[in-house]
Amino acid sequence: MIDYLKREARTVHRQPQPLWLHKVNGTRVNLLGKPVPTALGLTQEDLITGGSRPEDNVLRGEFNDPRLAALLRTLDDTAVLAWAYPGIATPSRATRTTTSST
Known part of the structure; x- marks a missing residue:
């Protein structure tokens, strides 16, 4: 019962958090609009979609x-x-x- 309550508390705590604060497999989720430091003015969306x-x-x-x-x-x-x-x-x-x- 204690384990269930801990899991439930962890889930409920994460729900109001913005998407970019969530972690997936220990890594934070990056937004597509985030600038790519090595590219000149490009965002992750530009690189993934090829600009289309x-x-x-x-x-x-x-x-x-x-x-x-x-x-x-x-x-x-x-x-x-x-x-x-x-x-x-x-x-x-x-x-x-x-x-x-x-």
Whole structure:
């Protein structure tokens, strides 16, 4: 019973600790964003993944879509910025909003 309580206390003590303070096989867990001391400005994530991200393959196909390219060409910067704010539903309304406020 005492051994069980000790194991339970150890487990409960570890639960609120941040992930990077946990140990696995006696070694602390490193975050992927941790800089690599010998690499110039690289993180562990850069070295492990080779710089690619899971969404890169999907986005590569999206940006090659001619419909998206045509849409992006029609929007000017002020419309895109205004569209990002809540309450502006369409690019045309965003253009009216930004041109009337300047």
